[in-house]
Amino acid sequence: MRSAYEAETVRAAERELMARLPEGTLMGRAAAGLAAAAAELLTRVYGARVVLLVGSGDNGGDALYAGARLARRGAGVTAVLLAPERAHPGGLTALRRAGGRVVRGPGGGAAEIARADLVLDGITGIGGRGGLRPEAAGLARAARESGAVLLAVDLPSGVDADTGEVPGEAFRADATVTFGTYKPGLLVDPGREHAGAVRLVEIGLDLPEAPAVQALQYADVRALLPAPSAESDKYRRGVVGVVAGSARYPGAAVLAVAGALHGGAGAVRYVGPAAEAVLARFPETLVSAGPPARAGRVQSWVVGPGIGENAEAVAEILAADVPVLVDADGLRHAEAAAVRARTAPTVLTPHAGEAAALLGTGRAEVESARLASVRALADRFGATALLKGSTTLVAGPAGGPVRVNPTGTPWLATAGSGDVLSGLAGSLLAAGLDGLDAASVGAYLHGLAGRFAADGAPAHAFQVAEALGAAWRDVRGE
Numbered sequence: 001m002r003s004a005y006e007a008e009t010v011r012a013a014e015r016e017l018m019a020r021l022p023e024g025t026l027m028g029r030a031a032a033g034l035a036a037a038a039a040e041l042l043t044r045v046y047g048a049r050v051v052l053l054v055g056s057g058d059n060g061g062d063a064l065y066a067g068a069r070l071a072r073r074g075a076g077v078t079a080v081l082l083a084p085e086r087a088h089p090g091g092l093t094a095l096r097r098a099g100g101r102v103v104r105g106p107g108g109g110a111a112e113i114a115r116a117d118l119v120l121d122g123i124t125g126i127g128g129r130g131g132l133r134p135e136a137a138g139l140a141r142a143a144r145e146s147g148a149v150l151l152a153v154d155l156p157s158g159v160d161a162d163t164g165e166v167p168g169e170a171f172r173a174d175a176t177v178t179f180g181t182y183k184p185g186l187l188v189d190p191g192r193e194h195a196g197a198v199r200l201v202e203i204g205l206d207l208p209e210a211p212a213v214q215a216l217q218y219a220d221v222r223a224l225l226p227a228p229s230a231e232s233d234k235y236r237r238g239v240v241g242v243v244a245g246s247a248r249y250p251g252a253a254v255l256a257v258a259g260a261l262h263g264g265a266g267a268v269r270y271v272g273p274a275a276e277a278v279l280a281r282f283p284e285t286l287v288s289a290g291p292p293a294r295a296g297r298v299q300s301w302v303v304g305p306g307i308g309e310n311a312e313a314v315a316e317i318l319a320a321d322v323p324v325l326v327d328a329d330g331l332r333h334a335e336a337a338a339v340r341a342r343t344a345p346t347v348l349t350p351h352a353g354e355a356a357a358l359l360g361t362g363r364a365e366v367e368s369a370r371l372a373s374v375r376a377l378a379d380r381f382g383a384t385a386l387l388k389g390s391t392t393l394v395a396g397p398a399g400g401p402v403r404v405n406p407t408g409t410p411w412l413a414t415a416g417s418g419d420v421l422s423g424l425a426g427s428l429l430a431a432g433l434d435g436l437d438a439a440s441v442g443a444y445l446h447g448l449a450g451r452f453a454a455d456g457a458p459a460h461a462f463q464v465a466e467a468l469g470a471a472w473r474d475v476r477g478e
């Protein structure tokens with residue numbers, strides 16, 4: 001599991017550790033890791049032109065000490081100081097002793113930045129507040145225009161460490177070296193896309209059990225995947241019921257069933273007006289025409305994709321005492337009170353627009369505050385909320401760490417791909433995973449399948465469903 005902690009937690013762990021170590025040890029560890037990463041990016045350190053953008057806090061101190069290390073290895077290092085009187089004194093002395101140059105920014109340093117091979121962003125780290133101030137923003141722009149490799153120290157300046165929000169201008173890095181732990185802002189968009197490739201440098205922090213944000217890794221997903229045993233029958237593996245599609249949109253039903261068939265349940269029941277289209281593609285589906293309550297036994301329901309105005313079906317499904325996943329059209333008909341009243345798990349899977357409607361806000365507000373939005377949804381509905389997007393987020397009903405999906409790909413932004421995810425995650429619910437696990441494992445497999453299906457070229461939703469088998473095998477290491 002990859003874990004990310006908020007700035008306050010990091011500071012508390014830092015205080016605790018610093019009390020036991022000689023002064024400067026932590027910054028020394030940070031700077032050593034940073035310099036090593038910088039050297040790798042440069043390939044040849046001797047003779048390389050390195051510029052440090054140095055703010056007034058310890059983030060600038062890290063940059064200065066790392067710059068000193070690079071200068072000792074023969075790099076030409078120039079520090080541009082945003083607040084010359086407040087720049088880290090120890091770091092400045094170290095850099096000067098190593099032969100580095102210091103210029104007063106933000107006016108100075110333009111020529112050095114333009115000719116740089118590598119720029120280190122030490123403007124702000126976890127102490128930054130709001131977007132970059134105008135002087136700092138000017139330097140960040142100059143760095144971007146220079147064509148140098150851009151390396152952020154701890155966090156791209158201007159990105160909110162705790163949320164990934166980017167309230168104004170921010171540094172856009174090719175890579176980020178972060179210290180002690182990941183920060184939520186490095187994993188959640190729009191912060192994540194400012195960070196580039198992230199490398200973690202351990203500095204020995206002792207962190208609490210529950211992080212703010214976590215990302216499943218292969219081994220976590222492998223451990224969570226349902227595996228049939230010798231005595232499994234279809235009910236033990238789980239039966240998932242799918243209420244999707246309409247005369248107008250039969251395709252949504254086919255895609256949701258395709259996802260469900262790949263989710264590990266023992267059987268899929270389909271209820272709705274698209275039975276013919278579903279059977280034509282998947283003869284193994286158990287179809288019925290009556291109301292969901294008479295469809296036979298299921299261990300979970302998926303309701304919503306392509307159902308249009310069928311609010312009745314949603315109300316009926318929400319009244320069932322099995323896990324329920326509500327997606328797409330179904331979300332418009334899901335009353336918060338009805339969802340809250342349920343005792344079995346509920347999973348809601350909106351994209352940003354649908355989440356905005358559920359929260360009574362705008363799409364842009366959801367996109368710019370994804371972490372807060374997914375938490376608010378889970379809280380308001382007392383349910384697991386999965387917010388789709390470039391970094392899909394999953395929040396559980398009881399608070400706790402939010403899961404961010406690491407396998408997403410822009411290729412997944414294609415019509416019908418969400419229908420596949422709803423069937424898949426619903427099937428994982430039927431197989432016995434709880435809401436948070438079903439949604440986050442579903443998102444993980446779905447992202448992998450999207451990558452496999454696309455493989456560098458556009459893929460459509462049905463291909464994503466078909467690639468789910470390969471995603472399972474990949475995760476299981478087969």
Ligand SMILES: NC(=O)C1=CN([C@@H]2O[C@H](COP(=O)(O)OP(=O)(O)OC[C@H]3O[C@@H](n4cnc5c(N)ncnc54)[C@H](OP(=O)(O)O)[C@@H]3O)[C@@H](O)[C@H]2O)[C@@H](O)CC1
Binds near residue numbers: 131
């Ligand atoms: N914790 C740890 O374990 C370790 C932490 N370490 C390092 O320390 C870093 C945290 O250092 P920190 O606390 O000194 O804060 P930091 O991020 O440098 O920024 C504060 C300064 O920025 C300024 N400023 C604020 N907003 C701004 C804006 N929008 N635009 C422009 N400027 C802005 C603000 O100025 P002021 O508001 O005071 O005028 C203030 O002076 C951490 O990220 C890591 O790199 C490592 O060395 C090892 C272990």
Ligand SMILES: [K+]
Binds near residue numbers: 156
């Ligand atoms: K930074």
